[in-house]
Amino acid sequence: MWEPNPVLVQPPALAVSWRMADPPQLTGACMDPPQLSPLSGAYLMIVVGEPFSEEHKQLILRKIEQGLKSWDISEVHVDLEKELSVITDCAPPGEEARGGERLIQFATENLVTEVLIHPQVNTLQQCMKNMLGSFTKHRHIIHAGYTFAAQGSWILQDGNFSNEEFVSVFEEYDVQRVIRSFERSISIHLHCCPRGDWNQDVMNQQPFSKLCQVSVNPETAFKDSEPVSQFINYLDPFLQPQSIQERLPPSDVVGNIRFSHPTLYVFPGGQGDSALFGINGFNMLIDGGFSRKACFWDFTRHLDRLDAILITRLNDENTQGINAVLERKVVNNVYPQIGHFFANLVVGEGEVEKKDEADKDQLLVNVVHEANSMIENLRILNLKPQICFRDNVCDPINLYHKVGHGKLDMYVLNPSKDSREVKEFMSRWSEDGGHLGTFKSGINVDGKELWLPIANLVSVCALVVWHPANPNDTITRLLFPGSTPQNKIFKGLEKLKKLECLKYSTCSANTLQQAKSKQPTQTKEFEMKKEKVFKPQQSEEEKIAKQEKLAKKKKEKLRRAKEEKNQF
Incomplete structure (x- = not known):
């Protein structure tokens, strides 16, 4: 890693020879430190x-x-x-x-x-x-x-x-x-x-x-x-500014990657990361990072299509990357093409953005301004953001289904559609003066009130489950938590406790079927063991009678053996 060289830490004319990296060795409490320049x-x-x-x-x-x-x-x-x-x-x-x-x-x-x-x-x-x-x-x-x-x-x-x-x-x-x-x-x-x-x-x-x-x-x-x-x-x-075309150059070679197995690529972006999940014939981008030089672009620009994009949260670390790509596609219709766009964007506040455009500091990056710009770019591209909320039933959103290959479902665990945090987030969107990213809301966790950024409380947490058509292939489960607090993730998972594929560390359709068929037999064996273990204790009279019976049988057995011996 290249590092800057320290220069002129002391005036050359008055410099003294003394190591700055190590603390002075003092042998007594009253000993004076060395004299500095x-x-x-x-x-x-x-x-x-x-x-x-x-x-x-x-x-x-x-x-x-x-x-x-x-x-x-x-x-x-x-x-x-x-x-x-x-x-x-x-x-x-x-x-x-x-x-x-x-x-x-x-x-x-x-x-x-x-x-x-x-x-x-x-x-x-x-x-x-x-x-x-x-x-x-x-x-x-x-x-x-x-x-x-x-x-x-x-x-x-x-x-x-x-x-x-x-x-x-x-x-x-x-x-x-x-x-x-x-x-x-x-x-x-x-x-x-x-x-x-x-x-x-x-x-x-x-x-x-x-x-x-x-x-x-x-x-x-x-x-x-x-x-x-x-x-x-x-x-x-x-200081040479780069145009959006120079910052995000297109690719001369465009195609589709045929994944033989579910594959996940993670693109480290420093402050904010991004990921691409792919299976044969389907690509899904999760988040875009904070940088306008989108960390995922060098890979995704070679794809002909992003079938789905999921934006888990709207905060400083996760708006500029994907917005830069949308701006790039507005300038030129470059690859990849975009299918479904999942994001909890508040549509309808564009007029506020235009009114304040002349007054705001152009070097300030505001979450609401970025999100409104994202909405406008999506409108130009003829795309509409699809809202991601958890309902009471927690039904899955089917992302992909191909006969003979499999299906991909997405379960939204957070935020809850009727939660107080969502209503508060929506109401504060239009009032924001650049402070939405700092606003905190209180939640109750195990009887304690915690104050967390509202962007975290309404962050999308999604569970993606791949069910392969081959019953012997392993079911793949991916959790994209965004910045959702842990207790809200657990609440969402509680809604899916009946989902069979979450009850085992690894499973396939066949193993789930086998486990289901074995369940009654296992229950019967358990009941028999339970009956044996928890059998009521015998009374003293019953114990004496049993011992006398055993002694009588033993005596009868010895008598018969003696008679057989005398016959010979």
Whole structure:
């Protein structure tokens, strides 16, 4: 795994030789820790997302410019414009890694600069640790990219970076050692979208705020600047937006995979996964992941058809992947073709989306906006989402049936159509202001009230059962729980307790028939054993009479034996 190299963790002129990775060995409680270098200089980190369009690219560059203009030279004592001019003149190309990730590192005597373009999660985590553990007086962090509206998490190449993860970096030993040694001497400016816990009030409540000065989205310190504009122009070529056609290229070879046995492919997507279930003549896609570079596309683009798509949940980690594919098919009628589309989408709120389109932040990813866009794309493709709710009977939905081959049934275990959570979810859909993903609802579990995200409570949990036509072939059962809580899964399974194929670890139609035919005989044997085991105890009189009877028989037997002996 490629990792960023830490740069300039100490000012070169005042560096001391001391290992940062290991804690100091103290032999006594009152022993003073080693003396560290005085703080000086600054550290600039810019985290940039990959733009989806030219318009989004300009928004990203504008956010970088706003973050740079809040640099207060009177507090930091580093001339940012002068330092940026040096970087622009040198124009370092940086290093490119997997998936289009690029890391630009540049260090002078006064400033360390790191620009992370379309980074992976582990790259940002390591760079953040290097920066917060450095011996610099000021740290300046700018995030200019896509953000999940619900939690405020930064969207990266293979996952997201949440406020909780940012806070956890301060718990690292190297970071704690520096901020505790130079208490109230370090300043940190953080520029990002003010969603979720990325705000000043929450930061002030964190333990590290007592040790260093943290400011979230401080005001602009200077106006127009030629060095800043030149630096933005230097970054411009590194941000190349890809069209939906380039992001999801079609395939020159399209066909159908003839699976001889039920097969499941899982596509890891970092923050959100996807899966493809296939049998001979039928393909079913389950979920699409969070990334607009859909994790399943490189495989499914070679298929001529996806007979069914199941979206188990509508949350941050499971909307962009499938929506990107629908957008791609709207642009060009590329493969695969789509059959049934199962998703609990609230149809009829498109007008709200259009009305708010001009007002919303284009770099914010909102679950409701994504879902409304999904509905519109389905309408253009002449597809209609089919609602998945559990009824009282829990009848199966037949997905596939071919004579001589078998049938595929889907049982919806959650959500219940008449549940309070579903009604609450539906009512809040149209009222959402980007907070549906954070809204929680209470449920009772074993007498305790638990508050869980409503997207989890109404997540589709589906059991897919393949019944092969050959009675000797094994019945296949697949449970796709989505993000459904465990107790709701058990409630759904309780509805299927009479389903014979769930009573055995492995079974086929023949073994089920044999078990059914043996059941009466086994019951009779059990009753006989039960009668023998639970036979009532005899009374004392009965025991004495039985013993006398046995003794009499024994005596009679001995008499006969003696008579036979005397005859010879």
